[in-house]
Amino acid sequence: MIKEVIVVEGRDDTVAIKRAVEADTIETGGSAIGEVVLRKIALAQERRGIIILTDPDHAGERIRKIVAAKVPGCKHAFITEDEATRRGDIGVENASPEAIRRALGRVHSESTEAAPQIDFEDLIEAGLIVHPAAASRRRIMGELLHIGYCNGKQFHKRLQIFCISREEFLAAWQQLENKGV
Template sequence: MTYDIKDVPREIIIVEGRDDTKRLIETFGPQVKTIETGGSALSRKVQAEIKALAADYEFIILTDPDYQGQRLRNLLSQLVPQAKHAFIEPELARSTQRKASLGVEHATPETIRQALAEVMTPSSQEQMEWIPLHQLVQLGLIGHPQANLRRQLIAKELHLGYVNGKQLQKRLAQYQIRLEQIQAILEKEE
């Protein structure tokens, strides 16, 4: 198989394991650079490796769309706050053989390419503008019978990954997404 070198991400992609790296190599070829955390843990050795590379490289965090993947993403975000984020929807990361298995290694190359094409860059803590919770409640994104469904619609449209109410508020601030953008998405769906 031939790969187009211009399609290979320049950043180092932080993934959970060997199978994720294998899937990225299948997608982009052997030129793709990854760091494996060794699962949902983040050892001191891996932390040191990431910190050492942070001066010269940019990172994209691509973890599994599950609780452990989100936990790891949060740890990595603290370690390298400037890292970009790519998200894969849970339904696009399921194993066809084992229904309970969910991960980057199960995503198709097209899904991975799409996730990396829609990478999100977080703002610094000082730049973050928070949408007040009461406005998210008014929009039916929190405390509404359909809140989870509405949040996932917003998250999918904006490529934020799975979010609960508090995570939604934080991710909207991290990626400088404005209230007007959310309102437009919700109006389009009604």
């Protein structure tokens, strides 16, 4: 049984989680998260902790940001777009039990206390911003670092929030370069 409560978008996501692990969930009901749901999430965070596992799309990222802003100290799990896509539909409900277990096995905690180890110059040098293939390179780096896909500014913020070390960043960058992207 996972101690933390997992925040998901809907009922189908809960079904997928329960196929993969024994855990409790709170469903946001989509991206229009109401105050009642946010209060439930805050109470769960206070009592057991929260892991946010939303779809790897724009709506999922919006939900993740809203919950994280309103409920400090959340943990985050990410599944890749490939793992969450079936017949053109993207969602946690499409991920295999193994993909969900992998995501929950590499949960990241938020931290605002760590000094930044990676700056924008590093992102430029790695071709993650101001590069013709920056978006695809960030997608792969997000998968390698298990922090999900996002724009350059948000990617930099996630590196800081999840305390990605310079060594982790450089190792992922090397893997990216080995893929030839």
